[in-house]
Amino acid sequence: MATTQDPLLLMREAIRTNSAMIPTTSADNLDAPVEVPIPQATHLVFSQSPRVALPIDTPTRFVNNENKTIDLRSCFFVWSVRESTFPSYNAAAAKLSEELPGDGSVYSFAWVERLELIAYLEGSSEESEFIKRLPGDKDGAAAASATSTAALKAAPAAGQARSGRGTLDPRLLQIYNGERRMGDRNTVLRGIKPTDFSHVRKLAQLFMARKPSPSATNIANNPALALNQKPQRRPDPIILLSPSASALLRLSNVKSFLENGRYTPTDRSSTASMLHISRLMKDIDPNRPMRFILVEGPEQFRPEYWNRVVAVFTTGQAWQFKNYRWSNPTELFRHVQGIYLGWRGEPAPETVRAFGHRVLSCAVEKWRDPTAPGAEQSRWRDREVVESIWKAIEANMRTKGWRKDAAPTSI
Structure with a gap:
């Protein structure tokens, strides 16, 4: 069970491939999970290959206007009732919160938050102001490849652990084990040992002081511009x-x-x-x-x-x-x-x-x-x-x- 995979990317891949997302009470039997109602579920099984089960209360990258991280149960529930009107969704979310045991509750999405999440999951939008990007992802490429990379690494172990119907071909396992693992940009640039490049900053200051860039001059002359200000995404009309x-x-x-x-x-x-x-x-x-x-x-x-x-x-x-x-x-x-x-x-x-x-x-x-x-x-x-x-x-x-x-x- 790969608990480090991103819940939103797993949901998006399951929707793209028309694979089932099954709420269940156990993560032990991934080949034949028993579906239960959402209030009783403790895990969510993604049936695409390889199968993955995540705790249903796993935090996601979706953050609301109050900077609160939304859990997997709330996101899955939004998708399951996506065809409902907004008042019907609010009533269903309140009812689900009452049925959850203990202090459990489901987050009730605002109208635009629900709209942005559904658009991201169905693939009509590649980014959202409410969804944090994956670490190191600046152009969206990491988000698209994260699921496939994690699935490739998990395939040999999953095939060896499974038995009976659905066991991977031994020749395919041998190919997986002989693959060359590609590193990310950090491992390529830095190698296996961390390197301190802080001294380069002192050398660069000599050249930067002689000829400041136009963008740096504009920012310095305009105190209203923050140094780390990120461009805001244009809202949809x-x-x-x-x-x-x-x-x-x-x-x-x-x-x-x-x-x-x-x-x-x-x-x-x-x-x-x-x-x-x-x-x-x-x-x-x-x-x-x-x-x-x-x-x-x-x-x-x-x-x-x-x-x-x-x-x-x-x-x-x-x-x-x-x-x-x-x-x-x-x-x-x-x-x-x-x-x-x-x-x-x-x-x-x-x-x-x-x-x-x-x-x-x-x-x-x-x-x-x-x-x-x-x-x-x-x-x-x-x-x-x-x-x-x-x-x-x-x-x-x-x-x-x-x-x-x-x-x-x-x-």
Whole structure:
């Protein structure tokens, strides 16, 4: 049992390979673990090869806003109920804390914390402000190779310890034992004995004093810049959808529309509470796509989240804005780009027209049965509508101060 492996990387690898993560009461029988409910579990078994069992209360690299380290049980529980709405998740987390024996409890993630953890585990995000990097990992390469390296070292021992069904081929064990172990950069540079290079600093000071670098001069002239200040990651912009049942765009069909340029009817059975879409905003960051967060309501918003809202889809119904930071539509659309989507040939509601030019009014062809003659030909205008929506969003983002490495602090 490899207890030194990183819990988050093990979870991410299990999700990538569709391997089971099994809560159990013992780490002895890894070949056939008995699954138990989370309140009774003491270990979590990762069924990818080689199998690994970690205590379920193992600390992870996830650190919340209060600098508290979150345990493996809390992270596994978040992933197991990832399809639930945020209020349902909070209720389930409170119930689980009551069922845990003794003083055990499960951490209740905040809305953004839960979002960041799920995105990291499913592989849509490579880093997060809440997840500490592995020691020595500056470019993300160490994180990607840590699991495979640990698995390679553990494979011979695991194969020798196992017997019966699943025993590794002896020839494969011989190959593993004959492998040359690669060291990290520290062992390559320093060798087997630690070397003191502190004297080099005194020699370098002579050259640094003669010609200081421009960056060092800027920092020295600006006391507001900390010497060890790390660049902050640009937050993801947020798009708010209308929760109205009459809205043409909901979480069930907005991804296919905004990403693929094709309108499909809403799925009323969908229970998703949020999702991500990616879009290359060439005038803001031409080198990498921006990830947008889409939600239907601001119930879990913190005050600073409103500075990340870049668009609001509306049907013109005033009750939609009741819990918004700006409940008056006229004031709201002074800060955020408004978008109305209706059927082609039907006029926009009077309330939408009253909002003025700050709300972009778009229309798509009415949905027809795909099997009907000419149904597919009527959808060719969808992409044109999508491009006009993204053009308005991008223009508003540039005006509010979105840049490739920064987001506005106030809109």
